[in-house]
Amino acid sequence: MFFYQPIQLKNGQKCILRNAEASDAVRHHAYFVQTHKETDFLLTYPDECTLDIISLERQLKETKCSGTDVEICAFVDGKLVGSAGNSLIRNCDKMRHRVEFGISILKGYWGLGIGDALTKSCIECAKNAGFLQLELEVVSENENAIRLYKKHGFVEYGRNPRGFLSRDGHWQELVLMRLELDVSAK
Structure with a gap:
């Protein structure tokens, strides 16, 4: 699925949204490690990047x-500062209508509108691919992300109080959210 869109950020900088390419693998790997160091709201720790550069190139392609x-x-200025994507949850008849959404942004670029633009873009791509439901899980303490998702029409449909077990032994509650794409939404 091809995607390309230039946008202007809240600070006036230009930002290019485009498909990840195989040639982005090295910087995507470094980006993954950095974003996962900057927040405890993501699924994995920085040392859990399991793909080597060759495998990441293949996956991105x-x-x-x-x-x-x-x-x-x-x-922004050629630097990878944010990434978001949709992935089919399961390729079987009963679940082929559902796609999972995930997003991360470098902390220095939070609050500039990148999350909003990436979310909107992924919603558009999910609709264009014929999906009927976009789903995500978000740490309940991540209030900014929850606000963003609600702005785009996502609704909470459940919570998992033992969603993540951190290495230090504390639980992180996950909020399960979904967006029905076959009804009028923002």
């Missing part, structure tokens, strides 16, 4: 060629 999945990166 396959995602770009996919009719269902998408990985959109945000670049």
